[in-house]
Amino acid sequence: MGHLPAATIGDLHVAAFASTETYIASRDLEVAVNAAVTLQRPLLVKGEPGTGKTMLAHEVSAALGLPLIEWHIKSTTKAQQGLYEYDAVSRLRDGQLGDPRVHDIGNYIVRGKLWDAFAADQPVVVLIDEVDKADIEFPNDLLLELDRMRFFVYETRQDVVAKHRPVVIITSNNEKELPDAFLRRCFFHYIRFPDRATMERIVAAHYPDLRQDLAREALNVFFQIRDVPGLKKKPATSELLDWLKLLMVDDLPAEVLRSKETHVVIPPLHGALLKNEQDVHLFERIAFLARRGER
C-alpha cells in the first residue's frame, strides 16, 4: 500500500486521516475522507445505524487537529437556521418597549452554525448530522452555501464568505432521497458493516482489558444474532460495544455465552442488542424450536 500523503486544506498542511487507537476506519473510508479533505468537498456518509457515522466527524476533527462544529438536524430544521436568523419578534418587542438597540438591525441577526464555521480564523470541521431528517427541500437550500462557501445576509446587505473552506461531513440514515444536484457536490461513502476481523480490532480498541475468551464468545453470539433472518433492527457496532460493557460490569464467565450446540440461545443481557419486542419474540421462538429439536 502506498504511504499516506499529508492532506492539505488550502495552503494549510494537516495530518492525513487514518485509523486511531479508538476509531478503526477501513482503508476505503480513509481514502474517501482524505479525498474530500484535499478537494474541499463535503463528504456524505451513509450506513446502517450504529456504524459510527457521527463518530467519524469527531475523529476527523481530532485527527486533523481542527475544532468541530456540530449541527444536528431535526424534522423542523430549516436551511436558513444554519446561516442566520433574523429575530423580528425581539425587535418588535424592543420597539414596543422603546429600547435604543432597535435602530440597528444587526442586533437582531443571530448567527447560525455555518456562519460560525465560515467566520472561524482557522479551518474547522462541520458536522451536518442526519440531513435526511429535515424537509425534502433542505439540501437544495444549501447548494450554493456548500459549493461556494458563502451566503448573503439580506437584512444587513452583508456578504459572508468563508475565511477558510471548512471540512464538511454530512450523515444520512436514508430516510429520504437526497436531490441529485446536492449529491453532485458531495463525495459519498457507504460505511459497510465491519467484518469479523475489523470488529475484533474495534472491540480491542474500546476495551483493551476485555478477557480474550469472553470477547471471542461474545463476537460469536453477536454475529450469530446478525445472521438470524427477519430481525427488524440488526444490532450494530454501538450495540455490541454497549453489550460488552454490560458483560464486563457483570463479570460473566465466557461459558454463559457458549451455546452447547449450534443452536441459537437468547444471550444474557440481550436488552442491549435487541431493540424491539418483535425481535425478542422471534428469538424466543427460535430458542423454543431449538429446544424442542433436541428432544
Next chain:
Amino acid sequence: MFAPFLLALRGAGLPVSVTEYLALMGAMHAGVAEWSVEDFYFLARAVLVKDERHLDRFDRVFAESFKGLEAAEGLTARALPAEWLRKLAEKLLSPEEMARIEALGGFEALMQRLAELLAEQKERHQGGSKWIGTAGTSPFGAYGYNPEGVRIGQDKSRHKRAVKVWDRREFRDLDGDAELGTRNFRLALRRLRRFARQGAPVELDIPDTIRSTANNAGMLDLKLVPERHNAVKILLFLDVGGSMDEHVRLSEELFSACRGEFKHLEHFYFHNFPYERVWKENRRRHDRVIPTEEVLRTYGADYRLIFVGDAAMSPYEITMAGGSVEHWNAESGRAWLERLTGHYRRSAWLNPTPESQWGYTQSIAMTRQLMERRMFPLTPDGIEAMTRELGR
C-alpha cells in the same frame, strides 16, 4: 485518461457527469490515491458513486474496465522462483505442448526470457508507471501459454488476495431499481403524496396570532400551526413467478418509482395470490417467509396497501383451502385477501394485463370483486385513478 471508464459507467446507468470526472482527476492530481489500484478504486468509488444502490453496478463496470491491471501489479511485485514456475508449467501443459516448447529453444531458455521480462517490468514499475500499460507484457501471454498461468501468478502475489475488492460485489443487495423509463410512474405516483397537517408547530397562524395579541393587550403573542408535510405510508405486495414473469419488468419499474416518493414504503412478494405467508427477498423465498399475520400486526391501518399482480390463475386458488399451486394453504386466498383489505381500508390492486382483456379471465373478475372494484391497469392513467382512490 479514464474517459472510456466514465462512458462505461454512464452506459450502465450511473448518473456520473463531467463534474465528477474533473473531481476524480483533481484528486488523482493531488495524489490521494498513490500508485495503488485499490486506493484508486476506493477514490473513484467515493467520487463517482452517490448512492449505495449504485455501488454494485459500479463494481461490475470497474472490474470490466480495469481487467488485467492487478495482474500486472502482482507480477511486478517480485521475481518468481524458477522451480515454482516450472512446476506450474508442468501442471498446466500437455506433453505435446512441452515438446513444442522444446522446439522453441527449450524450457530453460524460456525461463531465462521470462526472468528478463520480469526484471524489465520491475524497472518500469520503479520508473513510476506501476499499474498502467504493462498488462500487454504478461510473460505467459507473450509465449502463448495457457492464460491460467497469469491468473495463478496473480493469486500468489504478495497481496494474497483471492478475489479483488470490486469482484466481491458486496453491495449486490443494495441495487434495488431499474431506474430507466420510470418517469411516467413517478409523475403519477407523486399524486399519492397527501398533504396532512401533522407534526411540530412551525407555520405562523396569522388570524390566531392577531386574536391572541389583541387579547394580550397588544403585546405580541405568536400562534403556530403544524406545517404540511408528506406523510403517506405504503405497503407494496408484488406478485412474482408463474404467470407474472412477463410482467415482472413492469412491476420492478413501478417498485423503483415508489422508492423515491414516500417516507414509509415496505414491499413484500407473493405468488399468484396472497396467502398466510409472504417474503421480502425473492432469492430466499423458501427460508425467509414472513407470516401475513405479522404484516397485519406490524403495519398500522394508516398504511395504504397496493397489490401488483395479474390475478390470472385457477379460480380454485382464490376460493378453496388448499388451492394454492405452491403449498397447502389452510385457509382460502379469499379469506386472506378479505383480512388484508379489511385491515387496510385504503387498498388497491394494480393489474399489468390490459383492461380490455380483464373480462376473459374468471379469476380477474373475482379478484376485482373482492377488491370492491379497486383494480386499476398498470399504466400512468391507471395509477392516477388509483392515487385518487387511495388519496380520499
